[in-house]
Structure formats: structure tokens, C-alpha cells
Amino acid sequence: MTQHLTDRLHTPTGTQPGGWWRDAVIYQVYPRSFADSNGDGMGDLEGIRSRLPYLKDLGVDAVWLSPFYASPQADAGYDVADYRAIDPMFGTLHDADAVIREAHELGLRIIVDLVPNHCSDQHEWFKQALREGPGTPLRERFHFRPGKGENGELPPNDWESIFGGPAWTRVEDGEWYLHLFAPEQPDFNWEHPAVQDEFRSILRFWLDLGADGFRVDVAHGLVKAAGLPDIGGKDQLKLLGNDVMPFFDQDGVHEIYRAWRRILDEYEGRRVLVAEAWTPTVERTANYVRPDEMHQAFNFQYLTTDWNAADLREVIDSSLAAMRPVGAPTTWVLSNHDVTRHATRFANPAGLGTQLREQGDRELGLRRARAATMLMLALPGSAYVYQGEELGLPDVTDLPDEVRQDPSFFRAAGQDGFRDGCRVPIPWSGTEAPYGFGDGGSWLPQPDSWAGLSVEAQTGDPASTLEMYRAALKLRRAHPALGAGDSVEWLEAPEGVLAFRRGDFVCTANTTGAPVAFPAAGAPGTPLLTSAADGLADLGVLPADTTVWWQVTSG
Structure with missing residues (x-):
């Protein structure tokens, strides 16, 4: 039954040449923080299943589930003890099957997280x-x-x-x-045939259950340089950097993914592989998505770019140029479970990186976040949305030490230990915590200020961030110029403004803190949607930190 639904869901159509993933909007669910069905304060698979209609209504194409495998939870499930079993805190294998089946019935695809670089010390x-x-x-x-x-x-x-x-x-x-990560996460030796055989079997297990693909954790880390050589004085604690490391992005990883791709190609329904590959350049990232390897790779260079027109144009151009020769879609992402939410990142001064301790200017951060989202969704390729960003959620930067669970928080350095702030359970309804998340509180405390940010509070409010996401995703799906592609036509624009055209569609993004008047030619067309909560007062002026989508009316 599941196999049949998967086949039917993925039958190629004339509107998606080359694969559904090329223009998909993929929503990341962090299971412990999405929805709690049994009142234990921890999100679970049944909670996810119950909220699938919400995701269908939001307008996404696929759902990526962070790990739900059997695990001691030393690193929130990224320490896997059994890759074929569900951790009891999340439910059962029957629950996982139910999520996949119901998602398919709603027209949604399910991508599961695979963690092949390391396992749990309890494996x-x-x-x-x-x-x-x-x-x-x-x-x-x-x-x-x-x-x-x-x-x-x-x-x-x-x-x-x-x-x-x-x-x-x-x-x-x-x-x-x-262990490149926590001591509870020993690295596999991928030169050993038994490791390779085991993961090929794991792939088939989840593909047989109906999974539509895999997001591959630390895809760049599986192979280590021969002899495990010393590094010297290099700063090793950055996942993304210009230094070549003997434990990351070794050429040997690509043979592994070629073997995996052959397995996926045996299955009906166009299953996909997505690489979480932190590499020094987008050109190195492109190696992971050559025609016989993976289908997508996260664009971390884009995620780490500040809200600045010149820098954004440079990374957009370089990303599209790098993917074009290998024929892969460019992906775009602004937030995930490992970095500060972009509503908080953009609320702080540029250059502070993806791990922040300060809330910053909340109003400014939200305005920029909305504009950045609409810019991202207008670009050719596939986009990733992290749960709660459609509500405009900020990071929770004042969590008390006693509730933190991020393993890097308890060590001297690393990722600064502030990932818990983007993992706080999302608000669904009501005026008091846990805001409809479940009946038994939440594993991380939610701020009192989140009452006005719940799904219930924002639904039906045309000025809300949620309704902006719904409108943008609906337009993206309906407009023939949006979605898949590999290029944009840049238009002349004032300093600090990005403007590009795709067919009869134009996107303009003002990254400055002041209104900017259009050149003498005026607005490029009829406005379709704006990120500004109060709309456009003057069609000849682009408000500060605002993105507008236009329908071209001439030329």
C-alpha cells in the first residue's frame, strides 16, 4: 500500500521535468519540538501525524524529519543506537509508517534524517x-x-x-x-566493508517503508585522510571554513554516495539524497550533486550571508554558477536546528555569525527575516523552511542553564552551546505555555511573549508572518516563472537593492534601513506580494528592509 502511494505520488509530470525536488519547498520538523500527542512534554510521531494537514495547508511539498531513531539522546537523537527502531519517546515503527502513509495521502513527501558518520556509544x-x-x-x-x-x-x-x-x-x-562530535558519538570507519554493507541495508529498510529520501547528516565527514594526520595550528571548531581538514570533504566520500544513488535508482517514485555538506566553497559543494551522486546539497554559504545586497548577489551568482555544470538545483536555506533563527540573526549587527547570545532589535529582525524569506522563495531551485520560522519565531536567548541540553553547552568551546535557543517547542494555540504543543508542558520553556505568535493567533491576520508564508508559497506554486531554474536576470537597481527578473516576474529586495525610490522608470509592474506587514503606501518607493514581488505588465 505504502509503495503504491509513493509510486503514484512521484509519477513524473510535464510540469516537473527532471524531478520533484528541483523546485520543492521542504519543511524541516524537529520531532521533539513540533507537537506532543501524549502529554509527556516531548514532541512525537503521532503529534507530527496530527499536524500534517497544517503543513499541507501551509503549502510545502515535502517534510524532512530530524532523527527519531532509538537513542540515548546524548545529542538530541543524532547519537543513534539502532537505525531500524524508533525511540520510545517518539513512538513506534507503526507510528512512523502512519506518518509516511498519511503524508502521501495528503500529497506530501517524507525525507528522513540519516546519520552515517557516527553512531551512539550504546550501539x-x-x-x-x-x-x-x-x-x-x-x-x-x-x-x-x-x-x-x-x-x-x-x-x-x-x-x-x-x-x-x-x-x-x-x-x-x-x-x-x-569522535568528531560528542564522546557518546564514535565515528564509523567507512573503509570497512561491514559499515558500507550495513548502511546499504538501512537505506533499503526505510525505502521499503516508503520514505521518499534521506537528508544525510555530516555527509562531508565519513572519510578521513589516510593515516589521520595532525593538523597543526588550524582552527578546527568551525564546520564551515576555508581550511582543508583531513576529516572533512575528502574525495573518498563520493564513491559512497555513488553506491547509494544506485540503490535509490532501483526504487520507483524518484527518491532523493540530500547532503548536509559543510565545504569551503560552493564549487566543492557541487561535487556532492553530480549526476550520479546526490540530488541536493544544503547551501550553507547562503545561510551564513549577512543581510547585504552586494554579498547576497555574490552568493546567489556563485551558487547558481556552481550547480549549473552538474545539472543540480540550487538550494536555499535561512534557518535550521543548528543555527540561530534568522529572525534573531538579522536583529543583530552583521558579522556575528550563526550562533548569537543576544535577542537584538526584535522588530528589525522580523522585518528583515520576512524580506529575506520572500527573496529566498523567489530564487530558482529548492528552498528549505525550518519549523516555526513561518511564525516569525526568534531564538530564545535567555534559557536558564539548568534546562539546556545541547552537548556543546557543557564543553569548553565548539558551537558555543546555544543551539537550544532555536529548538524550543513551537506555539500552536492559546495564551499560555505550552501554547497547544501538548498537555504536559514542554521540554524547553517557551517565552510568555509567544502567545501572539501562535498558529491560532496569526491565522487569518493578513499582516502576520504565517499568512505571508502561506501567500508566498501559494504564489510560488501557481506562478509559472517561479520554482525550478538555474538563472536570474539582474536588473539595474539603486545601491542596497536587489532586483531580478524571471520571465514576467520581478523580485525587488531593499536591504537598507531606509526607503528607496525606484528610478525614473518607476515600479516594474503590478505588486503581487510584499513582505512589509503594512503593505505598500507608494508604488514608487520600496520600504526599508522589504521585498516585493511584481507581475510585469509590459516589456
Whole structure:
């Protein structure tokens, strides 16, 4: 039944040559923070299933589910103990099947998160490797090494964990194992055939259940340079940087994804692979989406670009140019579960990065966030939306230390430990926490100020961020010039303004803090939609920090 629904859902049509993902809007659900069905304060699969009609009404094409596998939850489920089982906190395998089935009935596709770089230290392979000791077969499936120093008391090399501290932990028998993230997340050795065989089996398990594809976590990290060489004085704690690292973006990863692509191509329904690949350049990112590898890769260069017209134009041009030779769609993203929400990022001065401690100018941040969203949705390719951004949610920057759960918060450096702020459960209804999230509170506290940001509060209000998203997604789906493509036609525009044309559609984005008058020729057409909550008072003036979509009426 599920297989049949998947086949029917993905039958190629004349309006989507080359694949549904080329112009899809994909909504990321962070399961523990989306909807709680049983009142335990933690979101779950049944909660997701119950809210699928909301996502259909919002206008997205697919839903990406962050991990829901069996896990000790040392890193919010990215430490997987069993890739074929559901963690009881989220439900059962039957619940996962129900989510996939109902999504398909609504015309939505489901992409599941796959975590192949590392597993949990509670994974049976790793527990057995510890029991068996040095030199045994199970240890070869991970990176176990003797230490340096007179008695092996020093780590095997100078690599650091992304979460801070050494990337090595010593076990009782004296050997060390590699973990690029938390100590509870040992890295697999992808040179071992058993690791490769296991993940090919895992792919088939979820494809057989009806999953429409996989978002591949740390896709750039699976293969390490031969010999695990020292790095020296490089700053290793940045996922995105210009330095070439021996544990990231090694050429050997591409053979793995070619093998995976062959598996997906065996299945009906156009299943997809999406790379979370932090690379130094968009050109390196393009390697992951060559015709025989993955279908999409996240555009982190775009996510990390400040609200500045010149910088945005540069990254848009370079992104489109990099993907064009490999024939892959460019993707665009502004927020996810690992970075500060863009409504808060844009509320602060430029250049502070994706992890912030300050709320900033809330009104300014929301105005810029709305404008940035409409700019993103007008670009050719596929767009990703992180749950709650359609409500204009800011990061929660004042969470008390005792409620934080981000593993990097408890270590000395790394990702600054402030990812909890973008993971606070979203508000659905009511005037008091937990705002319809569930009947038993929420695993992270929600601010009192969120009463006016709930789905219920914003629905039907034409000035609300939610209704702007709904209108933009509806227009994007309906307008023939929007969606898939690989280029834009830049138009002459005043300094600080981006203007481009796609067929009979024009997008203008004023990234300055002041109104800007159009040149003598005037407005480019009839306004279709504006990010400004109070609309356009003068068609000849583009308000500060505002994006407007236009229907071209001549020329």
C-alpha cells in the first residue's frame, strides 16, 4: 500500500521535468519540538501525524524529519543506537509508517534524517567492540588507535571535537577512539566493508517503508585522510571554513554516495539524497550533486550571508554558477536546528555569525527575516523552511542553564552551546505555555511573549508572518516563472537593492534601513506580494528592509 502511494505520488509530470525536488519547498520538523500527542512534554510521531494537514495547508511539498531513531539522546537523537527502531519517546515503527502513509495521502513527501558518520556509544557494534578489546574485528569498524606519549596517555593526533575538547576518548584498555562530535558519538570507519554493507541495508529498510529520501547528516565527514594526520595550528571548531581538514570533504566520500544513488535508482517514485555538506566553497559543494551522486546539497554559504545586497548577489551568482555544470538545483536555506533563527540573526549587527547570545532589535529582525524569506522563495531551485520560522519565531536567548541540553553547552568551546535557543517547542494555540504543543508542558520553556505568535493567533491576520508564508508559497506554486531554474536576470537597481527578473516576474529586495525610490522608470509592474506587514503606501518607493514581488505588465 505504502509503495503504491509513493509510486503514484512521484509519477513524473510535464510540469516537473527532471524531478520533484528541483523546485520543492521542504519543511524541516524537529520531532521533539513540533507537537506532543501524549502529554509527556516531548514532541512525537503521532503529534507530527496530527499536524500534517497544517503543513499541507501551509503549502510545502515535502517534510524532512530530524532523527527519531532509538537513542540515548546524548545529542538530541543524532547519537543513534539502532537505525531500524524508533525511540520510545517518539513512538513506534507503526507510528512512523502512519506518518509516511498519511503524508502521501495528503500529497506530501517524507525525507528522513540519516546519520552515517557516527553512531551512539550504546550501539551494539560499539559495545561489543569495547568488550572484545584491542585488535579485534569489531574495533576495525570504528577508529580505535593507541595513544602517543610514553604510556599512550596522549591522544593519537591533535584533532578536536566540533563540540569542543579532544576528538578522542580513552577506554579502559588504553586505546583511544575517534569522535568528531560528542564522546557518546564514535565515528564509523567507512573503509570497512561491514559499515558500507550495513548502511546499504538501512537505506533499503526505510525505502521499503516508503520514505521518499534521506537528508544525510555530516555527509562531508565519513572519510578521513589516510593515516589521520595532525593538523597543526588550524582552527578546527568551525564546520564551515576555508581550511582543508583531513576529516572533512575528502574525495573518498563520493564513491559512497555513488553506491547509494544506485540503490535509490532501483526504487520507483524518484527518491532523493540530500547532503548536509559543510565545504569551503560552493564549487566543492557541487561535487556532492553530480549526476550520479546526490540530488541536493544544503547551501550553507547562503545561510551564513549577512543581510547585504552586494554579498547576497555574490552568493546567489556563485551558487547558481556552481550547480549549473552538474545539472543540480540550487538550494536555499535561512534557518535550521543548528543555527540561530534568522529572525534573531538579522536583529543583530552583521558579522556575528550563526550562533548569537543576544535577542537584538526584535522588530528589525522580523522585518528583515520576512524580506529575506520572500527573496529566498523567489530564487530558482529548492528552498528549505525550518519549523516555526513561518511564525516569525526568534531564538530564545535567555534559557536558564539548568534546562539546556545541547552537548556543546557543557564543553569548553565548539558551537558555543546555544543551539537550544532555536529548538524550543513551537506555539500552536492559546495564551499560555505550552501554547497547544501538548498537555504536559514542554521540554524547553517557551517565552510568555509567544502567545501572539501562535498558529491560532496569526491565522487569518493578513499582516502576520504565517499568512505571508502561506501567500508566498501559494504564489510560488501557481506562478509559472517561479520554482525550478538555474538563472536570474539582474536588473539595474539603486545601491542596497536587489532586483531580478524571471520571465514576467520581478523580485525587488531593499536591504537598507531606509526607503528607496525606484528610478525614473518607476515600479516594474503590478505588486503581487510584499513582505512589509503594512503593505505598500507608494508604488514608487520600496520600504526599508522589504521585498516585493511584481507581475510585469509590459516589456
